[in-house]
Amino acid sequence: MSVDDDSTSCYCLMDSHSCHLLLDQPGCYALVGEPVTDAAIKRLRIAVFGSMEASSMDYNLRVYCVDDTPHAFQGVVTAETSRGGQLLEEPKTLFFKGNCLSLQVSIQDIPQFLWSIKPFTTCQEFSFTQVWYSNQQPVHCAFSLQRHSASTTQLSCKISVRQVKGHEQLLQVYSSVGESEKETVPFFMQADCTVTSQTGAKAFKIPLSIRQRICTTFDTANAKGKDWQLLAQKLHIQRNLPYFTKQTSPSAVILSLWEARHQDSGDLDSLASALEEIGKIHCKSLPQSPDEKETDFTF
Structure with a gap:
């Protein structure tokens, strides 16, 4: 240090x-360091939000990977609330290893007769550097889905977030795309929050x-x-x-x-x-x- x-x-x-810091007076301080070995782990909070687009046939899923802190995730919740986003699954924790390998986000098990997605967009990848040093902007990606019929009101699928040769988390999405916006759950209200203040x-x-x-x-x-x-x-x-x-x-x-x-x-x-x-x-x-x-x- x-x-x-x-x-x-x-x-x-x-x-x-x-990390505990005792100070004589308030101010702006930074804790800076680097991993000693590739066994180091960065805790990420994984969450998926959804919202209808201007066209009533299009539905967007947005997946976020942010630092596992109340402040970082609450920023995402605030931004999503302003755009009408719904939190579709309880956020989960992913242990991102310092092995210099990338993070892959993919969508799976889409009902093919009810929904379609643009070709070659089902899997998106982020470099190790993008994830490990994502302190200013949260790592996120979007999947744009289109329903074949206006009568389709249900969407079910899985979101896989995995690091190459590392850990994986699955988010199960069950959403009624026609219903009014659900109440988003602030991160600091969740029972499994690992960081207390x-x-x-x-x-x-x-x-x-x-x-x-x-x-x-x-x-x-x-x-x-x-x-x-x-x-x-x-x-x-x-x-x-x-x-x-x-x-x-x-x-x-x-x-x-x-x-x-x-x-x-x-x-x-x-x-x-x-x-x-x-x-x-x-x-x-x-x-x-x-x-x-x-x-x-x-x-």
Whole structure:
């Protein structure tokens, strides 16, 4: 990373599924990197939308492959809503491997006696570079179908999205082309969303009383050697300690970072275990007078 270990203006911590950035003030920042091996994977969100064209006999299917983030997909939903597009199938996740091979999108199982499609357009391909670096514009393609009769109101087909020598996802389309527009489902409302961003009253927080007791205990080093650096070590946040040194309450910042890393589970067990381990270490290593008690953190 470009952030130096001894930086005191920001703190960056990367986990296997997320990146946490602590800053002194708001601003525009970018996380830039490149895969070390071709085993790297980019998570894509795959979705198909449909809408009638000006001619009542034509129907368009549009397939999107976007970054697997709420913001990226919600942009697609907004654009499709403005043009009357319907979300025809729950979006799915595709793992796009860093193997430098292309992405193929094809349409299958079209009812040939009811619908037709332009020749040589049933399979469309995107280069690896187009997909891997698609940060500004979502990768998308369209299939233009024509029904043979105005009495045909149903469309069923499959959309295959696959990477050469990689993973594949199938989207099953069942659409009533004559019915009014369905309600599009915002990405952030879906139950299988893998990226969470909790705010307000629903955000996971360490109970205030416990937070205050931890900060009181660890912000100032004492004779038992308990300080915020030990707390950071036991919570596996030991990089770039100079950043915490300049904070008014280093322990409070460490706990805020721990909260962010545990938003999904909201589980205090690992924090309780770390505090218990610290207590055991000092009970064994330091003599304790009868009237001197360890701080008891009870969850």
